[in-house]
Amino acid sequence: MPSFTNQIANMVQVGPIVEIAVAPSLLYVQTMTKKGKTIPAPVKAVAMIDTGASGTVVTPGLVQQLGLSPVGTSKMSTPSTVAAVEAAVYNLGLAFPNGVSIPSVMALEAPLGGQHIQCLIGRDVLQHCVLNYVGYINQYTLSF
């Protein structure tokens, strides 16, 4: 079972974060390669494992760096929204440490203002994983 383990200095304060690479989905890469098109290079980002998020989220700055266009929309409700708001959806691939990768994720675009993260890993990804959160030693493991 592919997995990675992260040790965080203070997991209470910063949360279960991980440095990932965000890229176009494998489907996009395969189709565009066949057509002889240029593929955007992966972009590094800090992501947080967020069990309070039903979907994966990336910041507008991140998708701007990739130069990708949205392929959908989805409504989202947050603690600060009165009614659900429409968000753009991008088809992305995520690469975690230790060679663990997810070839296709439908990620919502939303600002993560004033924070140290550019991506939330939501339950759409976590539904395929085992998350082992060992709080007393500031360590977690994600296995796929």
Place this chain on the structure above:
Amino acid sequence: MLERELATYRANHGQLLGEHKGKFVLIKNDDIVDVFSSIDDALKHGYELFENETFLVKQVLEVDVPHNFTSFQITV
């Protein structure tokens, strides 16, 4: 953001629901391009036709269930 495609989806929602409930529709501007059984097939067709242009892939459902976020990470 995809307003034209969403308007096309809404205008044809009744018919799509009657004939293709649960499937994935591919829409570009005012045109319903095709309907697919899987989201990957719809995306692949979209990339083949429109490359990196904006297009809409949407599952045909009676009601769209919003994604929910219980933490304050998102600032919308």
